[in-house]
Amino acid sequence: MRILFAGTPEFSVSPLDALLASEHQILAVYTQPDRPAGRGRKLTPSPVKQRALEQGIPVYQPLNFKAEEDRTALAALNADLMVVVAYGLLLPQAVLDAPRLGCVNIHASLLPRWRGAAPIQRAIAAGDTQSGVCIMQMEAGLDTGPVHLRKTCPILPSDTAQDLHDRLAQLGAKGLIEALPLLEQPGHSPELQNDAEAVYAHKLSKEEAQIDWSQSAAQIDRLIRAFNPWPVAQTRHGDQVIRLWRATPLDDQSNQPPGSILRCDKQGLDVACGQGVLRITELQMPGKRAMAVADFVNAQQLQGRFLGA
Helix, strand or coil: CEEEEEECCHHHHHHHHHHHCCCCEEEEEECCCCEEECCCCEEECCHHHHHHHHCCCCEECCCCCCCHHHHHHHHHCCCCEEEEECCCCCCCHHHHHCCCCCEEEEECCCCCEEEECCHHHHHHHCCCCEEEEEEEECCCCCCCCCEEEEEEEECCCCCCHHHHHHHHHHHHHHHHHHHHHHHHCCCCCCECCCHHHCEEECCCCHHHHECCCCCEHHHHHHHHHHCCCCCCEEEEECCEEEEEEEEEEECCCCCCCCCEEEEEECCEEEEECCECEEEEEEEECCCCCCEEHHHHCCCCCCCCCECCC
16 A cells, blocks of 8 residues: 555554555655754654654654645645554544545554543553554544454553553554555445443643542552653652652551551552552652662651651
8 A cells, every 4th residue: 555654752653663564655754843852952853753764754744734735745645545643633634535545543542442642541540451452444533433453452550651552552553554454355344433432531731640649559559650651640748749650559558647658668668548558669859860769768768757738
């Protein structure tokens, strides 16, 4: 097939690599405009743009597709298909209809559960035990299109959003290559989604990262893992903000108020929760790098103090 690829972040690179290694022809890559990044706020190309330039593939970076010239340029490429993976732009109907076979999307959830911007993080935070990817035919609605192929994988009890992200990126690449022949297969009919079962994965915000110690240890552990590597769970200790990177819920119970630091040693920082006890094993103090609590306790003894507002 003659394929256009649209994607922006690291998640999109594995499917792009899979297409590059296949028999299909990538005509061009669409990605978000370069953005300021790093301490110097230097304009930086997206991971997808970097890979496309390495491979000598033409790159297009429209702000959106409101301009007629951008829609015309895409249609003129005469593609059979457009593959969209975490592109970050809503595509108008004219773009969805331009390729002969339309546009397909790799979505990182088992649709219709977790439509929207943050399916990986919301699945972990909700305590889902299974995730996966769907190769979906795109339509005007948000992640509402019929599914050509789905692949599942477990969510492990220790998975952070980064861990699951990396596995799903590889799974999505594999699923895409398996799904492409289906698009032209006589009699193939994609699976319609049941809108009544839809759950929306709202975009993450920094405000959500503030830990509420009245929640259970299991809930807080899931949030810490879901918000790793962004926006990173955090709590207050006096006038300082401590970022929490990894933790483990314990079977222990406590009669101390939520947020009470029960124990602080090389095994971790044990904190009373609304239900159960959470052992923090990796944290980050202001202006410092993330570190194991085993290293942190050498400098500070927190036992008997409180976390939270």
